[in-house]
Amino acid sequence: xxxxxxxxxxxxxxxxxxxxxxxSEALYLTSSFTYxxxxxxxxVFIGEKEGYIYSRFSNPTVTAMQERLAAxxxxxxxxxxxxxxxxxxxxxxxxxxxxxxxxxxSSLFGSTISLFNNILKRFGITVSYVxxxxxxxxxxxxxxxxxxxxxxTPSNPLTExxxxxxxxxxxxxxxxxxxxxxxxxxxxxxxxLKMGADLVLHSATKYLDGQGRVLGGAVxxxxxxxxxxxxxxxxxxxxxxxxNAWVILKGMETLKIRMDAHAINALLLAQWLSDHPxxxxxxxxxxxxxxxxxxxxxxxxxxxGIVAFEVKGGREGxxxxxxxxxxxxxxxxxxxxxxxxxHPASTTHARISPQEREAAGIKEGLVRISVGLESIxxxxxxxxxxx
Ligand SMILES: *Cc1c(COP(=O)(O)O)cnc(C)c1O
Numbered sequence: 001x002x003x004x005x006x007x008x009x010x011x012x013x014x015x016x017x018x019x020x021x022x023x024s025e026a027l028y029l030t031s032s033f034t035y036x037x038x039x040x041x042x043x044v045f046i047g048e049k050e051g052y053i054y055s056r057f058s059n060p061t062v063t064a065m066q067e068r069l070a071a072x073x074x075x076x077x078x079x080x081x082x083x084x085x086x087x088x089x090x091x092x093x094x095x096x097x098x099x100x101x102x103x104x105x106s107s108l109f110g111s112t113i114s115l116f117n118n119i120l121k122r123f124g125i126t127v128s129y130v131x132x133x134x135x136x137x138x139x140x141x142x143x144x145x146x147x148x149x150x151x152x153t154p155s156n157p158l159t160e161x162x163x164x165x166x167x168x169x170x171x172x173x174x175x176x177x178x179x180x181x182x183x184x185x186x187x188x189x190x191x192x193l194k195m196g197a198d199l200v201l202h203s204a205t206k207y208l209d210g211q212g213r214v215l216g217g218a219v220x221x222x223x224x225x226x227x228x229x230x231x232x233x234x235x236x237x238x239x240x241x242x243x244n245a246w247v248i249l250k251g252m253e254t255l256k257i258r259m260d261a262h263a264i265n266a267l268l269l270a271q272w273l274s275d276h277p278x279x280x281x282x283x284x285x286x287x288x289x290x291x292x293x294x295x296x297x298x299x300x301x302x303x304x305g306i307v308a309f310e311v312k313g314g315r316e317g318x319x320x321x322x323x324x325x326x327x328x329x330x331x332x333x334x335x336x337x338x339x340x341x342x343h344p345a346s347t348t349h350a351r352i353s354p355q356e357r358e359a360a361g362i363k364e365g366l367v368r369i370s371v372g373l374e375s376i377x378x379x380x381x382x383x384x385x386x387x
């Protein structure tokens with residue numbers, strides 16, 4: 001097969017019609033699969049013959065989703081998981097042991113920080129943090145027991161950019177596993193494996209689905225690194241439902257066109273917010289005023305769809321803007337065609353301590369918008385009311 005562009009692969013890759021020659025990929029809602037004989041079952045179970053056994057292990061709809069995502073992420077292999085968090089957990093469980101250390105960006109999704117600080121700690125895995133913009137900090141923070149570097153770029157919610165090639169060089173020098181949560185960009189905007197990442201993680205709940213319908217996650221990378229993640233999943237069980245995999249599979253078909261449109265709306269909104277007198281600061285990598293704009297444009301094909309801004313008047317000011325929204329939905333989710341608005345300090349980052357929040361730079365006046373595909377004029381009017 002010729003190598004297709006991402007736009008084509010997002011629509012075509014992973015499609016294997018059954019004997020009915022269906023055009024749209026079928027949904028295989030079945031927990032198990034049957035065999036013609038005991039001998040055939042035995043051959044499939046020991047891997048002598050290809051075939052499906054049980055949907056916790058694998059399922060044709062899930063395989064289609066994995067193949068499509070691997071193609072657009074530029075990965076040799078991919079495994080889908082029940083959610084983005086289970087993709088992170090499976091990666092850690094597959095590759096780390098008690099006594100190991102993770103070096104992570106200090107600006108991470110709130111649940112990722114909770115997982116690292118509150119849960120992994122009980123299993124003897126320690127984590128320390130480096131500020132995303134602290135270029136020299138990565139090398140200095142590597143310890144003898146460090147096994148993994150874990151980052152998100154752009155970060156949530158401050159859209160800080162991590163130089164992937166730089167961190168990858170530190171990771172390679174010390175023989176570490178470099179893991180990138182690519183949820184904020186999706187492969188349509190950024191492909192970390194091409195910039196030195198070893199594994200890419202997704203919350204497919206966000207842009208891959210794109211319409212806020214289902215939970216899902218995925219890990220992509222080389223066969224060698226994906227195999228242990230799959231081994232963990234099939235035994236421990238946070239596998240994706242075939243239904244959710246099917247929704248995400250179909251969602252990916254419009255990923256490229258959606259991401260282009262998200263970025264156009266986000267840039268227009270960020271420019272408008274930058275000129276507003278009630279706003280202290282706008283965070284959007286697509287703005288020339290973003291401190292890491294050039295780096296962002298080297299790594300990404302556009303600025304993405306997430307815009308954050310600091311309203312004057314702290315929490316009260318931020319809540320006023322949010323409460324005045326009639327169109328934009330108040331919800332912590334992102335990556336939806338419907339615009340969503342959230343107050344990170346009291347929602348997505350509420351479970352971490354005020355000190356951790358302060359360290360992550362999440363101010364009380366900060367508002368995050370996942371810019372959807374509604375008319376930009378309607379979005380501006382909605383925000384103008386509270387501002
Ligand atoms: C949402 C999100 C996750 C977690 O994904 P779920 O599907 O909600 O489990 C992880 N990382 C980032 C950056 C996210 O935005």
